[in-house]
Amino acid sequence: MRNSPLSRRQFLRFSAGVAGLAALSACAPAAAPSAGGDANGGAAASGEAVNVSLGLTWEAAFQSHQKEFDDKFMEAHPDITLEPVYNTWSDHNNVVPTWAAADTLPDIIYVHGSRAFPWAFEGITIPLQSYIDTDTEFNVEDVWAEALNLYNFKGEQHGIPYDHGPNLLGYNKDMFDAAGIAYPDETWTMDTLRETALQLTDAAGEVPKWGWSAEMPGLSNQDGVSSLGPWGAELLNTDENTLLLDTDAALESTQYWTDLILVDKSAPTPAESQAFEQGPWIAGQVGMAVVPSWETPSLASFSTFAWDVAPWPEGPVARATGSFGSGFSMTKNTQHPDQDWAYLREYLSKEGMEFMWGSSGRGSPARKSAYDSWMNSDTVPEHVHYYLDALDTYAITGRPYQTLAAAELNDIITRSVTLLKSGEIDVASALAAIMEEGAPVLTAAYERLNS
Amino acid sequence: MVLTISALIRRRPLTLHQREQVDFYIAILPWLLGLILFTGGPVLASLIFSVTNWTGMNLAEVKWVGLENFRTLLFDDGLFWIATVNTFYYSFGAVTLGTMGALFVAILLNQNLPGTTLLRVIYYLPSITSGVAISILWIWLFNPQVGLVNYLLSVVGIKGPLWLGSQDWVKPALILKSTWGIGANMIIILAGLQGVPVSLYEAAKIDGANWWHEFRHVTLPMLSPVLFFVVVISVINSLQILTDVLVMTQGGPGTASFVYVYYIYQAAFQYLKMGYASALAWILFAIILALTLLQLWGSKRWVYYEGGEH
Amino acid sequence: MSETLISKPQMTGGAVKSTPWYQSRRARNIIHALIVYALILPGACVFILPLLWMISTALKPSNEIFVYPPQWLPSSPQWNNFSEGWTAYLNFNRMFMNTLIITVNNVIGNLFSCCLAAYGFARLRAPGKNFFFALVLATMLLPVEVTIIPQYVLFTKLGWNNTWRPLMVPPWFGWPFFIFLLRQFFMSIPMDLDEAARLDGASSWRILWSILLPLVRPALATVVIFAFIGNWNNFLGPLIYIRSVDKQVLAVGLNMFRGQYGQVDFHYMMAVALIVLLPVLLIFFFGQRLFVQGIALTGIKG
Structure with a gap:
């Protein structure tokens, strides 16, 4: 038989790293140390460089920017070697639990706001509170409290946000100019939005134009606050174990957004908006849309129209909009938290945020002191300061973010909301369905949290 | 001399038979080792997890819950039944259309006409490019207003449905999309067609058979082992549909395209319910196993093996 | 039915070149081929769409990718996107x-x-x-x-x-x-x-x-x-x-x-x-x- 010579030759030729068949049979579970390639384990004091691995998700275009920061950091800290481990953005949330199960987590990982709470609960991320408390230079007060909340688990910070931004009202200046309508400003209410959306709509043409975009009613996270808040409604209580969608305010606000689609027809239905890779807004087919701060770079590079942002319109009860963000945490598998902190405190310092996300235009920095750099960057709209105003005054982080059932609840909401937007069910039954399906899920999650 | 030869002949079948048995085990040894070393452990692990509340992350906190996951699934979880019904609906359509479509195209592309090789590539292209993110193309094709599908329907005077935006039409849309993937089955069937001896067709011609008789009495029987493979694999794959749902519909609108493995994926990686996801997976395993064994049993009636069954 | 097409012309090729029988056999082959093309080409047009889409997107400048309705032809092909x-x-x-x-x-x-x-x-x-x-x-x-x-x-x-x-x-x-x-x-x-x-x-x-x-x-x-x-x-x-x-x-x-x-x-x-x-x-x-x-x-x- 030509079994062994063939295979051995192939192995030798094609892979220096692969053990031969013989070696394989000897591979009894040897409990090899392989956590993040940390060869020097806990060698914090050994004098050799400590390897700090970073679990990141930046797209290819931004990776060189990260490298620039890391190179500078390593120059200043010869005792630390940084090792980036890149996941694709869309798969990061699946790979991290896989790493966690095998104890191969990198020392520091990117954590989206929606994952902060469950990952803290599962022990994937570890508390940073002692570092924050003792490192006075870090100045945690400079970070927006709403941003920190996302990473707070049972009173302790399990991560530090780098980017946090609110929803604002974006508008297509070209469409406003063509219709001869004045741009939105501080005086706008939800009534103004509705009237203007109707005026901007021309859905009859072969290439339809709508006044309003497709996101609302969102009901959860940042869109939930922007959707419900102006009417004084909320999705959840602060313990996040009870849904609050059975109020008149919730009904009224959801009805308002649904009417834009189904009564006024000034916003596309889900079926209509499906024709667009990134939604009808970026394609230039709608006059106004929800524009969170993190969407400004892609708008700047992909849109073919002039655009700007205005404050989120005031509702019958309040001016309110939702915010959300991302951050970084240290993981349970790190062997040298002190070195990790040495990196994080600089990476997420004023200067770090300015370099990484502010002046690059990448996203609204979570530090107040770093905000100017973002507002002065190339990719932001003219009235970018409205983002700062919102964070300073009326933006709050959109729930759910402190329940283990956030993902499940969001799916439940999406299922009913798409039917609502398509006109297959009415507002009352959509909200009732969410309440009914969501209640047991939230209760179970709350019990698990406190058991 | 005569005696030794006859002794040899008498003894030979016996040793040959034993030799064959040993050879069988040598032949399957790599696969068997792989099963034991790489596949068996994870499979058993998932079976064990199906009776726990594991979240999929922290192995230190796995708690035994007995058959609770299975009980909840079968009696308390409406989504489980929705997913099961949706998946069977999809699978039936996808297997039927996919197999017949692949057979049809393969036979047409087995004629040695100019351009056949290029056409084979074209029909196989969507299967190769599936790794690339072109979901927007499919979504756009099904767009009610400007999509190609509804345009083609309007040419023959039919007003097309909302497809992905409609609870009634989203599953047919996914089935239609799946036919873009017939390329792989087409290749397998083409390979099978190469094995049909020309002499059989010539004999049929001499007997005055028309194309239908040829197809029915030569092509189909000779191709049946390959068709059997295509059907079994198509059933397995279609019952495990995930990617199209993930990128095109996310189970919606409502729960209209909420399919089984999408539920497993959500439970395993989004809802922190790996134990529950494992229970879901093992129920699906049982369902597909039953179907596959049924097909193996049924194959005796229609699959013709030139090498004989043994 | 399939291999007959390959073998028949070889069998009959040089034999009886000018007879009407050969003519009709040839005509039948052409009709057969036309039917096959008529059945296979419309489908091919649909199956080649992913490739055309990829080529079209690969040649676009970034601000033409999301325009609506989608355009198949870029305003000016960006060949350097490849390099x-x-x-x-x-x-x-x-x-x-x-x-x-x-x-x-x-x-x-x-x-x-x-x-x-x-x-x-x-x-x-x-x-x-x-x-x-x-x-x-x-x-x-x-x-x-x-x-x-x-x-x-x-x-x-x-x-x-x-x-x-x-x-x-x-x-x-x-x-x-x-x-x-x-x-x-x-x-x-x-x-x-x-x-x-x-x-x-x-x-x-x-x-x-x-x-x-x-x-x-x-x-x-x-x-x-x-x-x-x-x-x-x-x-x-x-x-x-x-x-x-x-x-x-x-x-x-x-x-x-x-x-x-x-x-x-x-x-x-x-x-x-x-x-x-x-x-x-x-x-x-x-x-x-x-x-x-x-x-x-x-x-x-x-």
Whole structure:
């Protein structure tokens, strides 16, 4: 038989790293140390460089920017070697639990706001509170409290946000100019939005134009606050174990957004908006849309129209909009938290945020002191300061973010909301369905949290 | 001399038979080792997890819950039944259309006409490019207003449905999309067609058979082992549909395209319910196993093996 | 019905050139061909759309990608998207070599292990065969979503994390899909061939190598094509097992053009995807030649 010579030759030729068949049979579970390639384990004091691995998700275009920061950091800290481990953005949330199960987590990982709470609960991320408390230079007060909340688990910070931004009202200046309508400003209410959306709509043409975009009613996270808040409604209580969608305010606000689609027809239905890779807004087919701060770079590079942002319109009860963000945490598998902190405190310092996300235009920095750099960057709209105003005054982080059932609840909401937007069910039954399906899920999650 | 030869002949079948048995085990040894070393452990692990509340992350906190996951699934979880019904609906359509479509195209592309090789590539292209993110193309094709599908329907005077935006039409849309993937089955069937001896067709011609008789009495029987493979694999794959749902519909609108493995994926990686996801997976395993064994049993009636069954 | 078209012109070619009978046979062949084209070409137009879409996107400037209604023709083709996408951010040369090494190893590994196992299941008689074959099928039935984490834990315990071993070793130990496929092809070959050879003193391996493998050449070509494409496009395995950028493969690199919140360089992504597609097309054409060689051998069968 030509079994062994063939295979051995192939192995030798094609892979220096692969053990031969013989070696394989000897591979009894040897409990090899392989956590993040940390060869020097806990060698914090050994004098050799400590390897700090970073679990990141930046797209290819931004990776060189990260490298620039890391190179500078390593120059200043010869005792630390940084090792980036890149996941694709869309798969990061699946790979991290896989790493966690095998104890191969990198020392520091990117954590989206929606994952902060469950990952803290599962022990994937570890508390940073002692570092924050003792490192006075870090100045945690400079970070927006709403941003920190996302990473707070049972009173302790399990991560530090780098980017946090609110929803604002974006508008297509070209469409406003063509219709001869004045741009939105501080005086706008939800009534103004509705009237203007109707005026901007021309859905009859072969290439339809709508006044309003497709996101609302969102009901959860940042869109939930922007959707419900102006009417004084909320999705959840602060313990996040009870849904609050059975109020008149919730009904009224959801009805308002649904009417834009189904009564006024000034916003596309889900079926209509499906024709667009990134939604009808970026394609230039709608006059106004929800524009969170993190969407400004892609708008700047992909849109073919002039655009700007205005404050989120005031509702019958309040001016309110939702915010959300991302951050970084240290993981349970790190062997040298002190070195990790040495990196994080600089990476997420004023200067770090300015370099990484502010002046690059990448996203609204979570530090107040770093905000100017973002507002002065190339990719932001003219009235970018409205983002700062919102964070300073009326933006709050959109729930759910402190329940283990956030993902499940969001799916439940999406299922009913798409039917609502398509006109297959009415507002009352959509909200009732969410309440009914969501209640047991939230209760179970709350019990698990406190058991 | 005569005696030794006859002794040899008498003894030979016996040793040959034993030799064959040993050879069988040598032949399957790599696969068997792989099963034991790489596949068996994870499979058993998932079976064990199906009776726990594991979240999929922290192995230190796995708690035994007995058959609770299975009980909840079968009696308390409406989504489980929705997913099961949706998946069977999809699978039936996808297997039927996919197999017949692949057979049809393969036979047409087995004629040695100019351009056949290029056409084979074209029909196989969507299967190769599936790794690339072109979901927007499919979504756009099904767009009610400007999509190609509804345009083609309007040419023959039919007003097309909302497809992905409609609870009634989203599953047919996914089935239609799946036919873009017939390329792989087409290749397998083409390979099978190469094995049909020309002499059989010539004999049929001499007997005055028309194309239908040829197809029915030569092509189909000779191709049946390959068709059997295509059907079994198509059933397995279609019952495990995930990617199209993930990128095109996310189970919606409502729960209209909420399919089984999408539920497993959500439970395993989004809802922190790996134990529950494992229970879901093992129920699906049982369902597909039953179907596959049924097909193996049924194959005796229609699959013709030139090498004989043994 | 199919091969008649190949053989008939050869049979009749030089014989009776000017008779009406030949004329009508030729006319029939042309009509036959026209019917085939009429049936196959409309479908081909639909099936080629993904490729056209990729080419169109690859040639667009970034601000024309999301315009509505979608446009097939870029205003001015950006040919440098190919070179920029390939070199701007990631080391695709390195990734190309990595992917090639892994893929070639895996194709050979799959061919070796799956031919052996399929041969055993199709043509060797032994107790327990049906049980083991059911096991082959059974391992295809469990969704990978629930085994991927335990498998990752297993390979990590073996010390294989951040190496190519989790990708390159398992193919040498069989792949149920290919085992099943090859078994079906082996089973459609008459048994007398083996038995005659066996009586002549040939070993099982000699029979496999000299008699059976040449007869299932189209099936082997199919396995090569499938294994090549499957490994070439494999995304999930490399994503999980490989941490160092210099060991990473093309499928993961491609998806790295895609970032958070719509930060996607689609034009680069599609340009690189087209380059990545080329070797696959080459393998396909190469595999087609094996198909044709298979036809020449069909005379032995039946």
